[in-house]
Amino acid sequence: MVQVTVRFYGPLNDFLAPERRGVEFVHPLNGTCSVKDLIESLGPPHPEVEVVLVDGEAVDFSHRVEHGQRIAVYPAFSSIDVAPLVRVGSPALPELRFLLDVGLGRLSGLLRMLGFDTLWRNDWADDVLARVSRDEQRILLTRDIGVLKRSEVLHGYFPRETDPSQQLIEVVRRYQLTGHMKPFTRCIPCNGPLSAASPEEVVGRVPERVQATFTRFQQCPDCKRVFWAGSHHERMQVIIDKLRELERQ
16 A cells, blocks of 8 residues: 655645644555645645645656655745745736635625625536636635636635635735735626716716715726715725735734
8 A cells, every 4th residue: 555644734734634734644545646636635625735845856736646755735835935846836827816606705795895806606606617717817716625626726715714804804815915906996796897987977876965975986887886985985994904904914
């Protein structure tokens, strides 16, 4: 029987059985397999893996596991230069765009609030999510590990938190989004880019009290909704300020 010694680092341990977290463990195999198949059989999905070392040498996902090898698996790094190593993680995307599964609808609205192009529908099947993520070069956010393990998914993440506001903090930190935020530039319900609208343009489309109080408006050319800086805007601004504060900590 083939046996290998494995250790996972950082948040990849979240996917392991408690007794295997943060420690080396011996894992038996019935035969050889790729290191990608080994990693995913133990829990972590491949999009969350950045570097794999086998006996101290960086390898790619196709490396065949052999008896006696020591395998170290690392997540994405934010403060360590891994350029000299063989990275199994896909190259950085030219633009941070997202695709969310059915269970993350509230998170999709929060990401749109920050100005990120974020697709969400409540009727997309797993294979559609994987294909759209690949074809449109979008980061797939899902709490379905099986979807992340599909070979088509090149960029993806499993939010650990269940509360949408905490998920937002988690995703902002994971992808270092603070410097890329453009708040209030996208329609939260439909994702369309917002444009400025004059008071004359929104006559009859907003309540009279709003028309009398505000002079600056935004509109969505896709769904025709009109937005203004009311109390909801103020509550969202509090969230944005907290995210920026977290970056300074």
